[in-house]
Amino acid sequence: MEWKYVIASIVFSLVGIFILGICFWIFEKITPENLWKEIIEKNNTALAIVAGAFMIAMGIIIGSAIHS
Numbered sequence: 233m234e235w236k237y238v239i240a241s242i243v244f245s246l247v248g249i250f251i252l253g254i255c256f257w258i259f260e261k262i263t264p265e266n267l268w269k270e271i272i273e274k275n276n277t278a279l280a281i282v283a284g285a286f287m288i289a290m291g292i293i294i295g296s297a298i299h300s
Contacts, residue, residue, distance in 0.1 A: 252287065256286070267283055
């Protein structure tokens, strides 16, 4: 096991998580309602599914960009 590959994986994972967080923050700012308030207080399942799908899609895009 070479440490440079382990460290590179950790760094790219952290960069990906950071970018995903920023994208979700932007997504929350451009939507008309507060996502967490709608999901938690009003139990909006449809909005929770949309938010989860967004996170999965952005994760796939970021993972593909980092892997290339």
